[in-house]
Amino acid sequence: MQADSKSHLPTKLNADNYYAWSYRMELKLRKLGVWSLVNGEESRPVGSDNHKVVKAWRTRVDLALSEIVGEVGDAQLVHTRSSRDPHLVWERLKSVHMSQGLGSVISTWQKFFQLKKASNVSVQAHAAALRELADRLTFLDDGPSESLMVAVLMLSLPESYNSLIVSLDSHTERTDFDFVVAHCINEEARQLGAGKRSGSDVAYSADARPKRDRKDVTCYRCQKKGHYRNECQEKLAEDGKKDSAAGAVVDDSNSEDEAW
Structure with missing residues (x-):
């Protein structure tokens, strides 16, 4: 029984996503049971066009072709119109993008x-x-080794991961790429957690700073408790008297000027 062909890939083929697209497309065609027609392993069975086996083969060919073309973007359709053979169309797309x-x-x-x-x-x-770049190189028959992938990964990380390089020396039995990636992810989680704790500690220290009770505050002017010097009523009253006296002097001066 063939799988449902109504499902679609996340993104249709464009100029930049052939590697991911071809992988997903191959899996879908395998699920539909028509990949052998696309990769060229299965050819037309012997018999006339009206033969039952040939008709079934033709139906599967049409299904494979429609699935491929249906997952191709408009700008890429030009590469699919040269043939009705899904194998030739697949190879054409491959040659264009690879x-x-x-x-x-x-x-x-x-x-x-x-x-x-x-x-x-x-x-x-x-x-x-x-990993995707490594897969591209492998497809081009020049793939990198696991140790080279690990080295490039570690060199591509920020300096904050340098301590991880030293710790990996204790795992001489495991040097594969996926193992190192898992350790890098754990280190990333540790650093993110440490950053959040540090920020919380700073906020806590600011909030936890003890606030002085006003009843314990002593005014440096009148030596009484409960207020600061700039709030001292005696000082404010004295300043008010000074302002009044200064105003009186000005008035007297103006009166003398008018008398002259």
């Missing part, structure tokens, strides 16, 4: 070695990007 020249190999290696983890990208997403 140039196997030396330039493609060098360009992919360059991206592989220059990849750096951004601050807003998780370790898991960063490792996935590195």
